[in-house]
Amino acid sequence: MKKIVSLILALVMIFALAACGQSAAPTTTEAPAPAEEPASEAQTAETEPEQPEEPEVDALLVDTCILMEADDAMINNYSLLAVNPEAPFVDADGKPVDDVELNTVGAAALINWLLSEEGQELAANFGYEEYGEYLFYLKDGRPVSTAEIPEATEETRLIRLSTTTSVNDSGLLGYLLPIFEEKYGYEVEVYSAGTGKSIGNAKMGNADLILVHSKSQEEAFVADGFAYVLDGMPGERLTWMYNYFVLCGPSADPAGVKEAPDVKAAFAAIADGKYSFISRGDGSGTHTKELSLWPEELGISAEPESFKDYADWYISANAGMGACLVMAEEMGAYILTDKATFLTFVANDGKIG
Secondary structure, eight states, X not given: OHHHHHHHHHHHHHHHHHHTTOOOOOOSSXXXXXXXXXXXXXXXXXXXXXXXXXXOOOTTSOOOEEEEOOOGGGEEEEEEEEBOTTSOOBOTTSOBOOOOOXXXXXXXXXXXXXXXXXXXXXXXXXXXXHHSSOSOEEOTTOOOOOOOOOOOOTTTOEEEEEEEHHHHHTSHHHHHHHHHHHHHOOEEEEEEEOHHHHHHHHHTTOOSEEEEOOHHHHHHHHHTTOBOOOTTOSSSOEEEEEEEEEEEXXXXXXXXXXXXXXXXXXXXXXXXXXXXXXXXXXXXXHHHHHHTTSOGGGOOOSSGGGGGGGTTTEEEOOOOHHHHHHHHHHHTOEEEEEHHHHHHHHHTTSOOO
């Protein structure tokens, strides 16, 4: 039954993406070979086995679709950073905090496992069986760890991970972390928000490591003394995988995004026609990328004052990726999202979680 449901989901994705005229992003790993299953007793019986009733599938249940992807300006890199136990931590009011205790052993264990051959192979192949394409790709020249990973102790068991919503809403962490926990005895507590909020959480001493996707914010995190270099690693920022941001919208595409020569021209067309656009508006990596794609003369920035004159079409949601995709679907609006979360959204019939 599981294979039937997976096949149906794959067909739904093919029909929905074909309706949008989508082209697939390049892959960097080979598809895993399907395992052969032994024939069941019913299959070997002389009489024809009773076939399970297949659920009805509406291929157009979600109208929002990918209209542009694989533009060089839409690459979405993910980095791991270990939080420095000697960092200048502050509370929510910006006042210094001196009693922060971090699990550096646990943080190193999780980072080394994610960067091991096992962890990277699992991440690279995640989602292929369900969607027929890869959701994340491994970067060339990425760091690879061969460090021995210690078993958890009572003191090191709990690891606090502060991360972006895309690796959570896509299901990647829900797939990877149980494997790591079962193998080494750790428990990973996940704080999931936009990159800005996730980094802010770490700056208050509430995380042992971060997994985020905004280069400028990561570099500032390092420059301010909040990260350190793990043994055997080339630097504080360990950029190891990527996927693509995708520009999505209603299948009718009133702005003509599909005909635009590049993503910046597509954003200009949305603005020129004043077509509804849902912005994360939360300081996340996706929000940061979006702000870089609008025409400079619009002056759209993270400051609410900068888009007050565009309130009739530019909606700043201050919400996670899943919630914003639901808004875009309901409003027939355009939206920038990471591809992994979007594919999960479509496969779940327009729901996240």
